[in-house]
Amino acid sequence: MNILNILDEIEKVDGEIYERLNPRRAAMKGFVNMGKKISLAAMPLALGSVFNKAYGQSTPSAITDVLNFALALEYLEFHFYNHALLASPALIFPNVAAKNAITLIRDHEAAHVALLKGALGGSARAEITYSMTDFTAGGTFPLVYDDYVTFLKVALGFEDTGVRAYKGQAGVLKGNAVLTTALQIHSVEARHAAHIRTMLNAAGATGLKPWITLGPGGIGNDTGVSAVNAVYAGEEVTSQANVTITGIATGVTAAAAAECFDEPLAKTQVIAIANLFLKAGFQL
Template identity: 80%
Template sequence: MNIVNILEEIEKVDGEIYERLNPRRAAMKSFANMGKKISLAAMPLAMGSMFQKAYGQTTPSVVTDVLNFALALEYLEYHFYNHALVAAPSLTFTAQQRTEITVIRDHEMAHVNLLKGALGASARAEITYAMTDYTAGNTFPTVYSDYVTFLKVALGFEDTGVRAYKGQAGNLLGNPVLTTALQIHSVEARHAAHIRTMLNAAGATGLKPWITLGPGNIGNDTGVAAVNAVYAGEENTTQAGINIAGIASQVTAAAAAECFDEPLAKANVAVIANLFLKDGFKLS
């Protein structure tokens, strides 16, 4: 994480960022000192705390709602990976696979801490593992015993996250936390691409690193019908009112669909997330 670059991006939106924190020179000094005192893993929490200090009194309710919804998704992702690593003895990983899943798990916890820090006292209550059902009502009964099934569910989570963050970006326009949200969005996209690579290595499918069209030109290219909701609309080939499929001989429907990640509305994301939450803990 390059703190100076993050602050420079925020400064483009909010020229008073340093004054909100404290005078610029003092802020730079405190960042230098902070780097000596805390580990890189703890940096997102510290940054989140500073953002809460700067914007906690001025953050509109719609932004708080967006960040809390994002926080709920990050809790779901964190517990999904964490349980696989520490409490699913029937799910075996090679040393390399375990390392890769651990990195993703740790990223999700960093996102949780960053969002909690930004929200401060407005942060929603934690979603615990006990509130979840990663079999999705026995739709994926082998999620914690079969490696390929585990990865396919993981891919559903990551692709949902990518589309969810994009879907809410418009609600964050004009607020400096948009920078943070888009950074998390990019990490989720890298997770999705990497899990697709892991699935290919496991011999599951011929997935590309990005979403493309599935059989019958539907948006779901995973071959898992149970996650159709994750990919609904990804088959879209029209942008700015123009159907870009066929505008040149090499621009097929698949190529046109691959060009853009489609946003996913909050209500649609909630339907997907609720598949993995027990009754009484559903998102709205």
């Protein structure tokens, strides 16, 4: 059971996790046994309640805010994919593999929602339902659930935004065991983004790489969809911590320099993007 491994992994960075969870180590065994008894689907919540006990009361509100922010994004992603799979008859996947990939991604987003919701416990933000969303972004992408390529382009916007959003919040979680979990979500979003780029490439968007390269004229947006420029703002940078990456070794072009470091987005930038996909009255 991998969920139990999370506790083991946390123990490695927070040797007192078991003491935090319960002063009596024996009680931890009780949790392990409980895990064997209750269903797999219920585990994220059970785990969440344990996290809540461990960090809940001492969790600064800044950390709760970050987790709720992440939860909002995960709700959006989940509904975006879930609707595509369950309620979009006009959306034709070109093959079973494409549908399977979107299903895997949808399942990961559902798991992230459950994990964050459980971790936040009573502090979790209100649920975002599908009816609160507008994945046409106010008509910018009218064919999002009718045209496969449009659907993938919006999906890519979500994934690349997700990667940048988690990256932007890492500093707030610095040194906290929650950081590790956030990083574990962050790299999965990057895997999703890379795969959707590969799917888009196969669907005709030739030249789109699994990593974010420089767009036309050296902008950060390499997707060719100007409506998502905000998603890639700043991805074009080619120096890091005052070290110029372009030319740092033979063959490291400006494009390679931009590709090899993904950039963060500030919370306000992410919220502006997320709000495009939320109806009035439900925006972040």
